[in-house]
Amino acid sequence: MTLTIDRRQLIAGMAATLAFSSIGLSRAHAATAMRLLWWGSKERSDRTFAAVKAYQAKNADVTIAGESFGWDSYWTRLATQTGGGNAPDLIQMDYRYIFEYARRGALLDMTPYLGKSLAIEDFGPANIDSGKVDNKIYGVNLGVNSSMVVVNAAAWTEAGVEPPHDGMTWEQLGDACAKVTSAKKRRGFYGTADASGGEPAFECWLRQRGKALYTADGKVAFEAKDATEWFDFWGHMRKIGACVPADAQALDQQTLETDMLVTKKAAVSYAHSNQFVAIQGLVKEKLNIVSYPVPGADGKPGQYLKPSMLMSVSATSANKDAAVAFINYLVEDPEGAKALGVERGVPPSTKIRDLLTPDLDATSKQVVDYIGRLTPHVGALPPSPPNGAGENAFLLKKIAEEVAFGKTSAQDAGTKFTEQAAANVTRG
Numbered sequence: 001m002t003l004t005i006d007r008r009q010l011i012a013g014m015a016a017t018l019a020f021s022s023i024g025l026s027r028a029h030a031a032t033a034m035r036l037l038w039w040g041s042k043e044r045s046d047r048t049f050a051a052v053k054a055y056q057a058k059n060a061d062v063t064i065a066g067e068s069f070g071w072d073s074y075w076t077r078l079a080t081q082t083g084g085g086n087a088p089d090l091i092q093m094d095y096r097y098i099f100e101y102a103r104r105g106a107l108l109d110m111t112p113y114l115g116k117s118l119a120i121e122d123f124g125p126a127n128i129d130s131g132k133v134d135n136k137i138y139g140v141n142l143g144v145n146s147s148m149v150v151v152n153a154a155a156w157t158e159a160g161v162e163p164p165h166d167g168m169t170w171e172q173l174g175d176a177c178a179k180v181t182s183a184k185k186r187r188g189f190y191g192t193a194d195a196s197g198g199e200p201a202f203e204c205w206l207r208q209r210g211k212a213l214y215t216a217d218g219k220v221a222f223e224a225k226d227a228t229e230w231f232d233f234w235g236h237m238r239k240i241g242a243c244v245p246a247d248a249q250a251l252d253q254q255t256l257e258t259d260m261l262v263t264k265k266a267a268v269s270y271a272h273s274n275q276f277v278a279i280q281g282l283v284k285e286k287l288n289i290v291s292y293p294v295p296g297a298d299g300k301p302g303q304y305l306k307p308s309m310l311m312s313v314s315a316t317s318a319n320k321d322a323a324v325a326f327i328n329y330l331v332e333d334p335e336g337a338k339a340l341g342v343e344r345g346v347p348p349s350t351k352i353r354d355l356l357t358p359d360l361d362a363t364s365k366q367v368v369d370y371i372g373r374l375t376p377h378v379g380a381l382p383p384s385p386p387n388g389a390g391e392n393a394f395l396l397k398k399i400a401e402e403v404a405f406g407k408t409s410a411q412d413a414g415t416k417f418t419e420q421a422a423a424n425v426t427r428g
Contacts, residue, residue, distance in 0.1 A: 031061040032322045037081075038066070038092035039074035041256050043278035044343055051339035055329050062322060064090070070255055075390060082106050087314040089323045093139045095130065095307055099384040102133035108313040110137045113324045119332055120349065127348035130307040130381065139310030140327050143345015145274045146303050146374055147200040149292055154285040155267040159183035163288070164268060166373065170205075170233065170293040173268075177242035180267050191242045192268035193260035194249040196234035197400030199393040201270050204292045204302035205230055207379060218386030220422045228414030231403045235410055246404035254397070256282060273367050274308035274345040280363045289370040291377070301379035305371070308345030346371045387428035392421045 038048060045068045052064045067088070069077055075097065081087050087106065101107050110118055114137060120128060123141060131139035149164060156163035159180040164173055177191020195201040203213050212221040237243040248265050252258045261269035262282045271279060273289065280287050292302055311330065313323040329336040337352045342364045347353045357368060399417045402408045408416070 032319050033063045033065070034090060034317070034319050034323060034326070035088035036064050036066045036090040036092075037069075037074075037078060037088040039069050039071050040092075041275070041278040043281050044068070047340050047343050051330060051336050054335050054339055055326060058335075062326075064326065070253075072254065072394075082314075085316065087316055089314055089317040089319055090326065091312045091314060092142075093310040093312040095310070096385045096390055098131070098139050098310060098312065099133050100387045101312070102136075102138040106315055107138040108315050108317065108320055108323075110140070110313065110324055117321065117325050118328050120328070122350050123348040124350070126381075127307070131310050133384075139307070139312045140331060141307040141348045142311055142331065142340070143274055143308040143342065144305050144348055144371060145272050145308030145345040146305050146371065146378065147204060147292060148271060148273045148276065148370060149290045150261055150269050150271055150276065150279055151288045151290060152261055152267045152283070152285055153288050155186070155189070156180065158185045159267070164290050164293075166291045168290070168293050169296060173293045174233075174237050174240060174242045177237070177268060178240045181241045186264070188248075188265060190244045190248075190260075190266050192237070192244070193252070193266045193270060194234055194237070194243040194246070194400075194404060195270045196231060196404065197249070197397035198270055199396050200272070201292065202227075202230055202396060203382075205233075205295075206302075207304075207382075208295045208299045208302035210300055212382055214383060214385055214389065214425070216383045218383075218425055220418065220425060222418065224415040224418040226414070227417045228411050231400065231410035231413050234400070235403065238404065246401065246406075249404060250401055261287075272308060273370055274343060276367050276370075277341065277343045277363055289366055291370075291374055301377055303374060304378045304381050305375065306381055307348075342367050386425045388424040388426070391424045395420055395424065 036052070038044065048066060052066060056062055056064065078091065091107070093101065115121065118140070120140060127141045127144065128137070130141050131137055151163050153163060160183065161176055161179045164176065173192070180191035181189070206212055206222050206226060209226070211226055215221045234243065238245065244260055244265050249260065251263070252260055256262060256275060256278055259269050259271070259279065260266035262279060276289055294302070311327045313320055313327070317323055330340060331337065331347065331349055332352065334352070334355055337347060337356060341356070342360065346368055347356060357365070360368065396417060399413050403410055403413045
């Protein structure tokens with residue numbers, strides 16, 4: 001089995017600093033020793049290790065070693081380990097990649113465990129189905145999630161500008177952000193981050209206009225003119241001073257620590273709702289969540305609910321039963337669920353959600369409230385992205401930066417991105 005990664009990803013992954021930790025090393029001779037791999041922030045790592053520690057305290061014969069990477073290097077490392085026959089037992093999986101890994105035979109079909117050691121019936125059909133590939137369960141939903149706009153409430157109050165709110169149009173957001181910038185209350189500070197290189201924002205923009213990123217049969221579903229309009233909009237945002245300039249945005253390496261709001265360069269940024277707890281943990285000022293802007297009164301729903309991430313088991317694991325039991329502990333056992341909280345998303349289990357909500361801190365309750373407000377206004381979960389789509393997220397960031405730095409026009413960039421994106425998914 002071979003999983004394809006491009007040269008740039010491989011080099012980045014090899015050069016990346018590995019954040020490696022393990023638990024239970026003193027129990028190296030435990031009967032069951034497993035490895036768990038995930039991506040995410042320090043907040044996620046702390047919560048994951050807390051859950052592992054609690055599980056090991058109840059299961060003395062189990063040792064789970066954990067490894068954590070940033071998003072970019074995670075997929076390079078996972079592809080390398082899986083292709084080399086050294087896959088971790090437990091794999092944090094993304095909806096973007098689960099079809100590819102499952103169809104290549106890299107993941108365990110957990111369907112036979114359903115209703116037994118995998119007791120997730122209270123997820124409901126939609127949340128169970130979100131982990132299915134070809135009607136078989138290859139991943140367990142760790143949390144319900146959607147994209148979001150993060151707002152530094154203090155910065156908006158300081159600038160004397162009404163902050164973004166649900167239902168605001170893209171143009172209204174631009175005008176408001178330009179006012180924050182022009183208020184000059186903070187040095188080198190702008191209304192918003194530049195989201196032109198962010199795939200979730202671009203996808204929302206497309207869906208609001210009746211388009212999509214990909215078709216059900218794995219083809220690019222947008223045209224060059226759609227991408228051009230997107231780049232044009234952000235060109236306008238830069239022109240009116242609403243968003244950070246190119247040299248600032250280029251410092252964002254798609255980690256929370258380099259996010260424009262976190263690094264105090266912007267009053268607004270864009271992320272996923274399950275990341276809100278970690279972002280608030282990195283920022284001293286009070287943050288709020290609102291939905292993405294809309295194109296107008298007659299726009300279509302752009303956002304949707306998706307599994308923030310899933311947990312899968314390697315098809316080659318020597319401890320398949322133990323791995324499934326641990327997953328069930330994370331999503332259905334009150335102790336495991338409390339350790340994870342809502343950092344990976346709002347629990348899909350109604351039992352666990354009801355259990356956690358009263359004891360959640362104010363930040364976590366904001367996430368639950370946001371998903372509740374958003375749910376009546378979302379569209380359908382799109383088809384899983386095709387093979388090669390992962391590279392298109394990096395491609396969008398690269399081409400968006402070329403436009404921002406003035407190296408190419410919005411029109412040429414729209415054509416270039418659309419053609420190269422199509423070629424990437426054709427190659428798979």
